[in-house]
Amino acid sequence: MHTPDLDRLDVAILACLQSDARTIAEHIGAKVGLSAAAVQRRIKRLRETGVIEREVAVLSPRALGLSMTFVVMVEMERENLAVLDGFRRQVLADDNVQQCYYVTGNADFVLVVTCRDMADFEAFTRRMFFDNPNVRHFTTSVAMDRVKTGLTLPLDP
Numbered sequence: 001m002h003t004p005d006l007d008r009l010d011v012a013i014l015a016c017l018q019s020d021a022r023t024i025a026e027h028i029g030a031k032v033g034l035s036a037a038a039v040q041r042r043i044k045r046l047r048e049t050g051v052i053e054r055e056v057a058v059l060s061p062r063a064l065g066l067s068m069t070f071v072v073m074v075e076m077e078r079e080n081l082a083v084l085d086g087f088r089r090q091v092l093a094d095d096n097v098q099q100c101y102y103v104t105g106n107a108d109f110v111l112v113v114t115c116r117d118m119a120d121f122e123a124f125t126r127r128m129f130f131d132n133p134n135v136r137h138f139t140t141s142v143a144m145d146r147v148k149t150g151l152t153l154p155l156d157p
Contacts, residue, residue: 012031065116067116070140073110073138099111
């Protein structure tokens, strides 16, 4: 995908939306010095070009009873495309997996997983790892504190 050239106004609009995606075009326009219609046109272009991938509500895991977070390093038995793609599909289908990265180093994947409790995590490990013959090994770290989470990206002015 071709990354569009972003001017300072695009960056300012993106900064507003990263902070609160519900900010109306009139407020953004007042901040950046554009009309609401111009802001709406720019936002439409940013969506169409894939700069804005999606707009979501950020939920509190603790408020929903998902009080435990785990970082899991996963080593696959064989590193071939079919195995890797199969694991990717499995990860994409599981709501407990919040993030997944295909990485270099000792592990093949790093997962960030949210669960209600240890029993919920044990059920997760059974379906994701123990029931998958292509998983060689996994190592888990339990998050002690949620220091920073988010999807905001650094925007150069």
